Structures are given as C-alpha cells and as structure tokens.
Amino acid sequence: MSLYRYKVLEKSGLITKEVGNFPSLEGLKETVQEQGNILLSHGLLGVCWWKKISLQEQGIFCGHMAQFLGHQLSLLHALATYGSVSKKHKPTMTLVHQQLTQGISLGDALGHVQFLDPLMISSIKIAEGSGALVPCFKTLQRYAEQRYQLMERIRKALYYPFLLSSFLMVLCLFFLPSFITSMEGFLDQVQCSEKRTTLMVVLPSLLQVSMFLIFLWLIGLGLKHSPWRVYYDLIWAKIPFKKLLFLNAFFQTLSLQIESGIHLMTALKLQVDHTQNLYDKKRLIQMIHDMENGDPFSTSFQRYFKGDGLLLHLLKLGEETGTMGESFEKSTHYLTHSLERQTAFFVEILEPLFLLLIGCVLGWVAFSLFSPLYETLGGMAL
Numbered sequence: 517m518s519l520y521r522y523k524v525l526e527k528s529g530l531i532t533k534e535v536g537n538f539p540s541l542e543g544l545k546e547t548v549q550e551q552g553n554i555l556l557s558h559g560l561l562g563v564c565w566w567k568k569i570s571l572q573e574q575g576i577f578c579g580h581m582a583q584f585l586g587h588q589l590s591l592l593h594a595l596a597t598y599g600s601v602s603k604k605h606k607p608t609m610t611l612v613h614q615q616l617t618q619g620i621s622l623g624d625a626l627g628h629v630q631f632l633d634p635l636m637i638s639s640i641k642i643a644e645g646s647g648a649l650v651p652c653f654k655t656l657q658r659y660a661e662q663r664y665q666l667m668e669r670i671r672k673a674l675y676y677p678f679l680l681s682s683f684l685m686v687l688c689l690f691f692l693p694s695f696i697t698s699m700e701g702f703l704d705q706v707q708c709s710e711k712r713t714t715l716m717v718v719l720p721s722l723l724q725v726s727m728f729l730i731f732l733w734l735i736g737l738g739l740k741h742s743p744w745r746v747y748y749d750l751i752w753a754k755i756p757f758k759k760l761l762f763l764n765a766f767f768q769t770l771s772l773q774i775e776s777g778i779h780l781m782t783a784l785k786l787q788v789d790h791t792q793n794l795y796d797k798k799r800l801i802q803m804i805h806d807m808e809n810g811d812p813f814s815t816s817f818q819r820y821f822k823g824d825g826l827l828l829h830l831l832k833l834g835e836e837t838g839t840m841g842e843s844f845e846k847s848t849h850y851l852t853h854s855l856e857r858q859t860a861f862f863v864e865i866l867e868p869l870f871l872l873l874i875g876c877v878l879g880w881v882a883f884s885l886f887s888p889l890y891e892t893l894g895g896m897a898l
Contacts, residue, residue, distance in 0.1 A: 525554040535607040569605070571667070574632055575660030577605070582653035591649075592616055605631075622649075635769060635790045636660075642778055655772040662768060666852060673859045680870040749795040757858055762796060763821065764851040771844035780840060781807065813840070826850065 522544060523533050538544040548555045569577075580601065584594035592613055599609030608629050615625040623641030626632050632640070636656050643652030752758050766787065773783040784804050791797045799820040806816040814831035817823060823831075827847055834843025 522548075522555060523557045524548055524551075527552050533607070535611050569631065571633075571660045571664040573605075574636065575657050575664060577602075577632070578636075578653045578657035578660060582650055582657060585650045585653065591622060632656075633660075633790075635786060638786045638790065639773060639776060639778065642782070643776060646777055648777055652776045655776050659768060659772045662848075663765065666764070666855065669856065670859050673863050677863060677866045677870065680867070680874075683874075749793045753793055753795045757855075757862075760851055760855050760858065762793070763823070764848060764855060767844045767851065768848040771841055771848055774841035774844065780813070 522535075523531060525531055538547065545555055577598065580598050581594055584597055585591070589597065595609050595613050595616070599606040599613070602609075608631055611629060612622075612625045612631070615628065616622065620628075621641065621644055623637050623644055626640065627634070627637045636659075639652055639656060640649070643649050753762070769787065770780070770783050773786070774780060778786075781804065784800065784807075788797055788800045788804065791800060803816040803820050806819070807813060811819075812832075812835055814828055814835055817831060818828055827850065830843050830847050830850065834840045
C-alpha cells in the first residue's frame with residue numbers, strides 16, 4: 517500500500533483534496549472513477565509528511581477525543597468528528613481512520629503519522645490494552661496544557677533579553693565597521709602618520725571573537741553527532757536550568773501516567789525509551805536497576821539525580837503513604853515554581869549586565885574614535 521495525496525473534481529462541481537492508501541496508481545484511478553469523480557492531480561507521499569503539531573494542538577486533540585469518547589461515540593466516529601472540527605488536521609484524521617478500519621490500533625496509527633509526542637503515543641497504547649482511553653486522553657490533555665503554559669511563560673520572560681542581545685549584536689556587526697571606514701578616511705585626509713591606531717584593532721578583534729564562537733559551535737555540533745555525544749549530553753544535563761526542565765517533565769509525566777493506571781516501573785521504562793539525552797537515559801536505567809534490586813524510588817532518585825531536601829521529602833512522604841501519584845504532582849508544582857523563580861532571576865540580572873556591556877562597547881567606540889582624532893589635531897596645532 518502506498519500513500520497518495522490527490523485532487524478530484526466531484527459530480528457537484530466541487531474540487532476536493534483527499535489523502536488515502538492505495539496499492540498502486542491504477543487502484544487510485546479506479547477508485548476515483550467508481551465514485552464518478554475526475555482525478556485532477558495526484559502525488560505520492562512519504563510516511564512522515566505531516567508537520568509535528570504544537571503542544572497546544574496536541575492538548576486540544578486529546579481534549580476533544582476525551583469529550584467525544586465520553587459521550588459514547590465510537591473511536592472511528594470520534595476521529596471523523598474531530599476531522600470535521602479541525603480542517604487543518606482533516607487529512608491526517610482521514611488516514612488514521614483508514615488505518616483503524618484495516619485493523620491497526622489507534623496508538624500505532626497516531627505514531628505512524630507522528631501526530632503526538634512519542635511518550636503520549638506509548639500512554640495511549642497502554643490505555644488501549646486496559647480499556648481506559650477516556651481518562652488517558654484527559655490526563656494527556658492536562659499534561660500538554662501544563663507543558664505548553666510553562667514553556668510559554670519561560671519564552672515570554674526571555675523576550676526582553678533576546679531583544680537586548682539582538683540590539684547589541686546589530687550594534688557591533690553593522691555600526692562599528694562603518695565607524696572604522698569613516699575614521700580611516702578622515703585619518704587619510706589629515707595625513708595621519710600613525711595608520712594603525714587603537715581603532716584599527718576593533719574589526720580584527722570582532723572577527724577573532726566571531727571565529728572563536730563559530731569554532732565552539734562546530735565543536736558542539738560535532739559532539740552531538742559523534743560517538744562522544746554522551747559528553748555533549750553530560751554538559752547539557754549539568755546546566756541547572758536544563759536539569760530543572762528535565763525533572764519537571766519527568767515528574768509531570770510520571771504523575772499523569774500513574775493517574776492513568778500505569779505501573780511505576782512501566783512508566784519509568786517508558787521514560788527511558790523516550791529520553792533523548794544519553795546521560796539522563798543512562799541514569800534512568802541505573803535507577804530502574806536499583807529499584808528492581810529493592811531500593812525505594814526516593815533513594816535511587818537521590819543517588820543519581822541529587823534532588824534538594826524538599827523534593828526528597830515529598831518523594832519519601834509519597835512512599836510512606838502510598839500516594840506516589842500525588843507526590844509526583846506536588847513535585848511538579850514545586851519544580852515549576854523553581855523554574856519560574858530562576859527565569860525571573862535570570863531576567864533581572866541580565867538587564868543590568870546587558871546595559872553594562874552596551875556601555876562598555878559604546879565607551880570603547882568613543883575612545884577609539886576620539887583618541888586618534890585628538891592626537892592628530894594636537895600634532896597639527898604644534
């Protein structure tokens with residue numbers, strides 16, 4: 517079976533775009549002719565032509581599916597209804613609908629079109645086996661919405677530092693060369709004997725800094741796509757802000773999966789399968805191994821991830837009371853507040869640092885401009 521995207525002229529005169537699986541191009545033409553339509557154009561699609569949808573859209577999809585299935589609609593009817601509600605995702609829903617009619621499970625069909633996050637796909641597959649799709653979609657909706665809101669708050673908080681850094685880069689890259697060129701012309705006009713002044717060092721210095729940054733970027737790119745990628749991931753995992761982001765997503769996912777009825781060890785193994793950072797993946801595997809040998813979750817987590825005292829207390833309290841899901845949820849809220857505090861602190865200290873840096877650059881430019889000018893004019897006066 518091959519996947520085709522095609523355009524047909526219907527009997528009513530309307531032109532519609534469709535997506536479907538057909539054994540061959542002849543099969544597509546025969547199907548269109550049997551329907552009494554005219555095939556206008558067609559194209560063979562790859563397996564992964566869909567763009568990955570945002571967390572917000574994933575949350576909307578899960579919310580609609582929970583609502584439709586909660587009203588006793590069949591799975592096929594729910595997908596068709598969502599396709600009619602969301603015109604953007606109608607072709608994808610049409611393909612998922614066709615795969616379900618061919619006996620493919622919902623999790624496999626959604627994974628085939630890469631419509632949801634892989635971790636969400638795994639949760640749906642487990643929920644299909646237990647018959648708890650409705651609570652699974654509800655928890656996935658809450659997971660997607662919380663992740664989206666957190667990332668949006670962090671992104672909005674970084675808008676101002678980004679604008680300041682962009683202004684500084686524009687100042688350095690565009691204005692300084694023009695200053696250098698104009699001053700070189702002026703020094704030539706007044707016949708300055710000292711051609712190499714402090715100003716003439718500015719452009720080579722900027723080029724050296726730029727080449728050094730490009731060199732560091734190439735080293736990082738090489739480590740990311742090489743057998744030494746674990747060292748690249750180790751550096752990222754040790755950054756405090758990145759560590760908080762990972763732990764926040766880790767505990768939030770565990771909380772929602774346990775709420776959906778997934779066992780803790782199964783949820784941890786799913787985390788291992790879908791963790792991209794090799795260093796974090798290695799620590800999770802070691803953590804699971806220790807838990808299989810009898811160590812509690814809190815002890816294994818503290819051994820490899822080094823959480824603070826309050827986080828460790830929440831995990832031990834959950835183990836003692838048998839409410840690990842609630843403990844993970846509280847840990848998520850605690851880490852979310854920690855992320856917001858760190859973001860706010862970073863923005864607060866970044867503003868004066870940027871202003872100080874801009875002042876130093878402008879002072880350097882002014883000194884470089886006027887120092888040779890005063891020396892030249894002083895020499896002419898004598």
